[in-house]
Amino acid sequence: MKHSILIHPDPRLKKVCAPVADLSDKLRLLADDMLETMYAAPGIGLAAPQIGVMDRLIVLDCEKEEGVEPKPLIMFNPEIISASDETNVYEEGCLSIPDQYAEVTRPKEVEVQWLDRDGNQQRQSFDGLWATCVQHEIDHLDGKLFIDYLKPLKRQMITRKMQKLKKERARAKGA
Numbered sequence: 001m002k003h004s005i006l007i008h009p010d011p012r013l014k015k016v017c018a019p020v021a022d023l024s025d026k027l028r029l030l031a032d033d034m035l036e037t038m039y040a041a042p043g044i045g046l047a048a049p050q051i052g053v054m055d056r057l058i059v060l061d062c063e064k065e066e067g068v069e070p071k072p073l074i075m076f077n078p079e080i081i082s083a084s085d086e087t088n089v090y091e092e093g094c095l096s097i098p099d100q101y102a103e104v105t106r107p108k109e110v111e112v113q114w115l116d117r118d119g120n121q122q123r124q125s126f127d128g129l130w131a132t133c134v135q136h137e138i139d140h141l142d143g144k145l146f147i148d149y150l151k152p153l154k155r156q157m158i159t160r161k162m163q164k165l166k167k168e169r170a171r172a173k174g175a
């Protein structure tokens, strides 16, 4: 089932999410729904708070090449264990901040630990787009958006655009 994605600014996108204590079937199905929602958007990552669920859960798939099998990852309680000193700059976007992109500098490689869909502990290193994406999604669980890395003026400009977009959408719905 597809969910609707919250648009910034929204107080739920600014909160720290709670760790998942018990991996229930309900949470597994929610993760599947999140993947469906992410692919439909389309996007390469989605965090639970973006659909209004305040649990530490993210999904991602940065495999963009055509004809290549999708590589969906479901991560409960993801944690960055270590990060490289070397950095990378990517132009980032966010499903909660549609059509806005900006360059963000982050560690080039990160090692991440998480619980998979079956509740098994996983540990893996990521680099390139995968590293940027997993850091962007984990940030969401701490109430942090990619625009928080930008200069205040640019951030305010994007936020104003989003406020306008939300107003327009609300008006379209009411009409």
Ligand SMILES: [Zn+2]
Pocket (backbone or CB within 6 Å): 093, 094, 095, 096, 136, 140
């Ligand atoms: Zn995002």
